[in-house]
Amino acid sequence: MNNLEPAVKETxxxxxxxxxxxxxxxxxxxxxxxxxxxxxxxxxxxxxxxxIVRQIQYGRREKVLTSKTIWVCASCHTCSVxxxxxxDIAKVMDSLRxxxxxxxxxxxxxxxxxFHAAFLDTIKGGGRIHELSLIMKYKLKTKDFLKDAxxxxxMFRRGKIKILPPSITGGRAVKDIFNFxxxxxxx
Amino acid sequence: xxxxxxYPGCSLHGTAREYDESFRGVSKLLDVNLHELEDWTCCxxxxxxxTNEALxxxxxxxxxxxxxxxxxxxxxxxxxxxxxxxSAEVEAKEHPEYLMEPYxxxxxxxxxxxxxxxxxxxxQIKAKVERPLRGLKIAAYYGCLAVRxxxxxxxxxYENPVHMDxxxxxxxxxxxxxxxxxxxxxxxxxxxxxxxxTNLTQRILAMAIEAGADCIVTGCSMCHANLDxxxxxxxxxxxxxxxxxxxFTELMGLAMGHKDVKKWLSRHITDPIKILSGKGxx
Numbered sequence: 001m002n003n004l005e006p007a008v009k010e011t012x013x014x015x016x017x018x019x020x021x022x023x024x025x026x027x028x029x030x031x032x033x034x035x036x037x038x039x040x041x042x043x044x045x046x047x048x049x050x051x052i053v054r055q056i057q058y059g060r061r062e063k064v065l066t067s068k069t070i071w072v073c074a075s076c077h078t079c080s081v082x083x084x085x086x087x088d089i090a091k092v093m094d095s096l097r098x099x100x101x102x103x104x105x106x107x108x109x110x111x112x113x114x115f116h117a118a119f120l121d122t123i124k125g126g127g128r129i130h131e132l133s134l135i136m137k138y139k140l141k142t143k144d145f146l147k148d149a150x151x152x153x154x155m156f157r158r159g160k161i162k163i164l165p166p167s168i169t170g171g172r173a174v175k176d177i178f179n180f181x182x183x184x185x186x187x
Numbered sequence: 188x189x190x191x192x193x194y195p196g197c198s199l200h201g202t203a204r205e206y207d208e209s210f211r212g213v214s215k216l217l218d219v220n221l222h223e224l225e226d227w228t229c230c231x232x233x234x235x236x237x238t239n240e241a242l243x244x245x246x247x248x249x250x251x252x253x254x255x256x257x258x259x260x261x262x263x264x265x266x267x268x269x270x271x272x273x274s275a276e277v278e279a280k281e282h283p284e285y286l287m288e289p290y291x292x293x294x295x296x297x298x299x300x301x302x303x304x305x306x307x308x309x310x311q312i313k314a315k316v317e318r319p320l321r322g323l324k325i326a327a328y329y330g331c332l333a334v335r336x337x338x339x340x341x342x343x344x345y346e347n348p349v350h351m352d353x354x355x356x357x358x359x360x361x362x363x364x365x366x367x368x369x370x371x372x373x374x375x376x377x378x379x380x381x382x383x384x385t386n387l388t389q390r391i392l393a394m395a396i397e398a399g400a401d402c403i404v405t406g407c408s409m410c411h412a413n414l415d416x417x418x419x420x421x422x423x424x425x426x427x428x429x430x431x432x433x434x435f436t437e438l439m440g441l442a443m444g445h446k447d448v449k450k451w452l453s454r455h456i457t458d459p460i461k462i463l464s465g466k467g468x469x
């Protein structure tokens with residue numbers, strides 16, 4: 001029987017990893033839950049923002065990195081501006097997403113990282129976002145062709161959707177930026 | 188005549204086309220000479236900062252490097268782009284190791300709303316109002332990134348901002364007090380978790396209607412798209428309702444008598460004409 005094994009090991013590498021990656025000292029959290037009280041997307045989260053902070057302190061890497069929370073966070077910064085201890089939780093969420101992608105663990109919200117990848121592929125290909133290309137790319141990956149098709153038509157009728165991608169000369173520079181930034185990274 | 192560099196960003200060349208058109212329109216009326224940044228590229232938006240810190244810094248900085256040679260203030264109407272540019276500026280200083288090429292940080296970046304809501308401009312705008320928005324009750328909706336984080340935006344009243352309200356009052360409109368001024372609309376989750384965005388936008392729309400507003404005004408292309416297109420099924424006390432969503436530049440153009448207002452408004456999904464003609468404003 002070894003039920004008494006401490007949840008916090010003497011060295012908590014996950015906590016250190018997050019502090020290093022985000023440059024945010026989450027050890028200052030005293031669990032007032034103000035971040036979760038003001039968060040607009042808590043209803044779609046499986047672990048509340050204050051609980052994410054606690055789970056990092058416990059060193060529960062896999063639980064945090066496979067959560068829905070880190071992907072449904074809309075980066076609205078409400079938590080960060082209201083934290084009485086100045087913990088930039090929105091920035092911690094960014095770091096968690098970066099680590100989740102690097103970890104190769106299954107994402108708690110599968111479609112959101114797929115969307116981000118489609119978005120970045122569109123920029124990499126043409127230097128700017130062409131909305132129709134982005135939507136097609138995303139729909140091909142998720143096979144959800146019918147959603148918002150009617151709305152798409154209404155927007156097209158009103159001149160909001162361009163059929164052809166923009167032709168610009170800055171595309172090469174953007175490809176170079178991607179090559180520089182994606183070194184050793186999986187997407 | 189004031190010369191500024193104009194960074195439109197991708198959505199103003201697409202789904203937020205009327206924001207681009209109305210921003211250009213009112214700039215001209217106010218003697219602001221916009222020079223669209225040649226060969227501008229995407230800022231990386233949410234997808235870059237969520238997945239790759241180096242991309243999130245280098246994509247905006249590339250554009251700032253292009254802008255640097257013009258030695259002008261750069262104005263950005265898309266608040267999502269604006270936030271990425273301001274954030275990249277800070278990150279470039281804190282993490283020069285992310286940068287592909289050095290950047291000296293000489294470009295002064297402004298968000299279009301802050302640019303026009305400043306005292307000098309308010310005076311000019313006041314003098315040019317031809318058709319005051321009399322009787323129009325407006326809910327000024329700032330959303331997230333126009334105010335947060337205040338370390339980037341410089342907005343002091345970030346929990347209850349009033350600068351867009353002041354601009355609307357200068358145009359002759361009446362603003363309402365309401366509690367969802369800076370609540371999130373869900374932004375880019377609209378593609379992946381439409382259910383979350385529908386839920387958030389309908390709460391915002393309902394709150395504006397309950398506060399007595401005839402319309403909502405915004406300065407963010409994501410907020411506009413989400414609020415304008417997610418009104419199906421909106422009911423208050425069993426009654427089906429809708430509320431038009433304007434860009435602040437469209438209402439500026441309307442009040443200053445710009446000739447293309449109808450063209451801008453024809454691009455909206457939720458009908459904006461009915462309320463304006465009902466008030467004798469169009």
